[in-house]
Amino acid sequence: MWQGDGYWLVRFVFQRGLALLYLLAFLVAANQFRPLAGEDGLLPLERYVEGVSFWDRPSLFYFVPSDRAIAIASWIGVVLSALALVGVPYWLPVGFATPVSMVLWAALWALYLSFVNAGQTFYGYGWESMLCETGFLAIFLGAGSVAPPFVVILLLQWVLFRNMFGAGLIKLRGDDCWRDLTAMDYHYETQPIPNPVSWFAHRLPDRFHRVETFGNHVLELLIPFCYFAPQPLSALAGLATIGFQGWLMVTGNFAWLNALTIVLAIPTFSDGVLEAALPISAPATAPTPLYLEVLAIILAVIVIVLSVQPVRNMLSESQLMNTSFDPLNLVNTYGAFGSITRDRYEVVVEGTADEELTPETEWRSYRFKGKPTDPERRPPQVAPYHLRLDWQLWFAAMSPTPRRSPWFPRFLAKLLEADAETLALLAEDPFDGEPPAHVRAVRYRYRYTTPEERAESGRWWARERVGTYVQPISLEEGRGRRRRLR
Template sequence: MLPETGSYWLVRFVFQRGLALIYLLAFLVAATQFRPLAGEDGLLPIDEYVEGTTFRERPSLFYFFPSDRAIGLAAWSGVVLSAVALLAGPYWLPAPYAVPASMLLWLLLWGLYQSFVNAGRVFYGYGWESMLLETGFLAVFLGAGPSQPPVVVIWLLKWLVFRNMFGAGLIKIRGDACWRDLTCLDYHYETQPIPNPLSWFAHRLPDRFHRVETLGNHVVELAVPFLYFAPQPFAAVAGVATIGFQGWLMLTGNFAFLNALTIVQSVALFSDGVLTSLLPITAPATTATPGWLSAASILLAIVVAALSIQPTANMLSKTQVMNTSFDPLKLVNTYGAFGSVTTDRFQLVVEGTTASNPTEGDWQAYEFKGQPVRTDERPSQWAPYHLRLDWQLWFAAMRPQPGPRQRWFKSFLAALFENDAATLSLLESTPFPDEPPEQLRVIRYRYRFTTRDERAETGDWWRRERVGTYVMPVSAADLRTGGIGRRRRVF
C-alpha cells in the first residue's frame, strides 16, 4: 500500500526548522563579515552601492540606511528572528494567530536577507543567495499551527528543487567535455573552491570510482528530478537520492550552505505518511488550511508560473546561463553549478615584510581560514558557514593579475597596510600582529594534492610550485600613487 499523500504538516514543520537554521547561519555570517567586506569602510564600501544603483534595481534597507550601525542591527535582528523560527515560535501561539505570525516572521527574514544580498554585490554574488531568497519567500505561505499547509506551496517547492538540480545537470552536460567523458571528478576535489578534510581522500579514490560517481551525478541531476512530481513513494525515493547526493558533496567539500539548503528543499518531496513510516514520529491532529491562505497560495502559484517563463527558457537554452535572476526580488531564478571544472588549482599567497630592502627569507605569509597556504596544513571544515573572502580569493587566483571583478583586492592590500582589525578578522592569522608591514606582495602558485607516497613520507597535504607574481612588491605609498588614494577608491 502506498503511504498517504494528502498530509504535509510534518513536512512543513521539518522544512521550516531546516530553513530557519540556514537563515541563522546566513545572518551570523552577515553579522561577522558584511561590515569589513561591504560596510562603511569595507573593501567595497556601502556608499558605492547607494551611488551606483537604484532601490528599484537592487532593493535593500541599506539603500536608505547605509551605515555599519544599520548593518549590525539588521544582521543581529535576523539572527534573533531565525532563532525564533528555529524554535517554532508561531506554533506556540493560539491557533487563530499562528498563521499570520508565521507569515510575518518569514517575511521579515526574507526582507532582511534581501537587503544583504543586494547590497553585498560581488561578495553575495552566489547562486545559493538567490536560492535562499526564493525558498524563503515560498516559506511565507506555508502557515503554522494546527492547520495543514497549502498543498500548492509544497508543489512550488518541488518545482524549485527541480530547477535547482536539473539546471545543474544541464549546465554540466553542456558546459565541459569532462562531464561528458566522465573525467571531471578526477580534478574536482583538488580544484574546488575550498577543499575540506575529506577532499584529499576523495581525490585519491580510484579513477574507476570517479567514472561511476560522475555517471551517478548525471543520473541524480538529469533523471531523478522528474520523479519529484511522481506519486509516493516514488517522489520520496527521489528525495532520498537527492539528499544522499547532497550529503556526499557536504562530506567532500565546502560549498557554503548550498548543499544544506538543497537538502531542506528536498523535504518537500516527502509526505507525512512517508515520514511517519521512516521515522519514529507521528503527526498531531490537524485542521484544514485556512481559506484565505489557500487563495493566497493560488495567487502565489500564478505569479511563480509567470515568473518561471524566463528561467525555464534559459534552463532549456543551448546558451544557458547559470545562477541568474530575472526580477529584482529574486522570486524565481535559474540555477546551476560547476558548468566547467578547472584542471589546475591556482592559489594566491599574500606575503608581507617589515624590511626596507627584503631578501627572500624576510617575506612572511598571511594565513586564510579556508584557502590553503601552508602545504602541511590539513584543509578545514567550514560549510555550511560561508567564508566569503576566501571564495573571492579562489576566483581571483584564476587570473594571472587582478581583473575588473577584483576591484576589492587593492582595498584589501591597503587594509593590510593599516592592520585594519575588521579586515584581519576575516583571516586565520597575520604575521604582523603588532605593527603593519612595510611592503606586501602576492605570489601565484599552482597547488596539487600530495600523492599517497608523498603524504606518507612528509605528512604534507599539498605540493606547490610558483607560477607567477600576482602583485609585485608594493608599499602603502605605492598603492596610493598607483591610483588608490583612500581605501574606498579602488581600481
C-alpha cells in the same frame, strides 16, 4: 483539493531546517558583511547605493547605508531565525499562528534580501538567491494546527527541480570532462575550498570517478522528474537527492548550498514517510484558512509567470548559471560547475616589516581560514559556514592579475593598515596586529601530494610559483589604490 492534509510534519521539519540556515546566514552577515561590503569595506556600501537604483536591487541599506544598520539588521535576523527555529508561531492559538508565522518569515526574507542585493560580489552566489526564493515561499506555508497549502509544497519542489536539473544541463553543455566522465578526476583538487576528506576522495580509483560522474548525471537529469511523482517514488527521489548532497558535504566545503538543497528535498516526502523515519507524528490538522489558500493560488500564478524566463534560459544552448531575472529573487535559474578547472591556482599574500626591500627580505604569509596557503595544513571543514573572502580569492586566482577583482588592491591596503575587521577574516596575521611595511601577492599552482609524498613530508599540497600577482607595495601606494576604488 489545495490543502496539504498529509504535509503538516513535512512543513514542520522543513521550516526548522530553513530557520537553521537563515540563522547561519545572518551570523555570517554579522561577522563578515561590514569588512566586506560595509561603509569602509573591500567593496564599500556606497558603490551599491550609487551604482544601482533601489528598484533594480532593493535593500534596506539603500536608505540607511551604515555599519550600524548592518549590525542591527543582522542581529535582528539572528533573533528572528531563532524564533522560527524553536517554532514560536506554533505556540499561539490557531487563529494567530499563521498570521504571525507569515510576518516572521516575511521579515526574514526582506532582511536577507537586503544583504544579498547590497552585498555586491561577495553575495553573488547561487545559494543566496535560492535562500531568498525558498524563504519567500515559506511565508505562505502557514503554522500551528492548520494544514499547509499543497500548492506551496509543489512550488518548493519546483525550486528543487530547477536547482538540480539546471545544474545537470549546464554540465552537459559545458566542459567536455563531464561528457567523457573525467570531471571528478579534477574536482576534488580544484574545488573552491577542499575539506579533510577531499584529498582521500581525489585518490579514489579512476573507475570510481567515472561511475560517480555518470551517477551525477542521473541524479541531476533524471531523478528530478520524480519529485512530482506519487509516493513513494517522490520520496525515493528526495532520498536519492539527500544522499547525493550528503556526499558533496562529506567531500567538500560548499557553504550551505548542499544543506539548503537537502532542506528543499523535504517537501518530496509525505507525513507518512517522515513518521516512519522520525520519532514524532503529525497531529490532527485543521483546514487551511481560505485567505491562505487564495494567497497560495495567487503566489502560484506569479511563480508560473516569473518562471518563463528561467525555463527559457535553462533550455537555451547559451544557458546562464545562477542568475536572477527579477529584483526580488523570486524565481531564479541555477546551475553549478559547468566548467571544471584542471589546475588549482592560489594567491598567497605575504608581508614584511623591512622598510627597504632586498633579495634577502623575509616575507611572511597571511593564512586564511579555508583556502590552502600552508602546504602542511590539512584542509579544514568549514561548511555550512560561508567564508566569503576565501571563495572570492579562489575566483581571483584564476586570473594572473587582479584586474577582474577590483576589491583586491583595497584588501592589500587594509592589511598595510592592520585593519582589525579585515584581519578578523583571516586565520592568522603573521604580524600580530602590527602593520607591515610592504605586502605583495604571489601566484602559485597547487596540487595534492601523492600518498608517497605525504608519507615522507607530511604535506597535503605541493606547489610551484608561477608568477607575481601584485608587486610589493607600501602603505602610501596601497592607500592610493584604495582611493581609486571609491
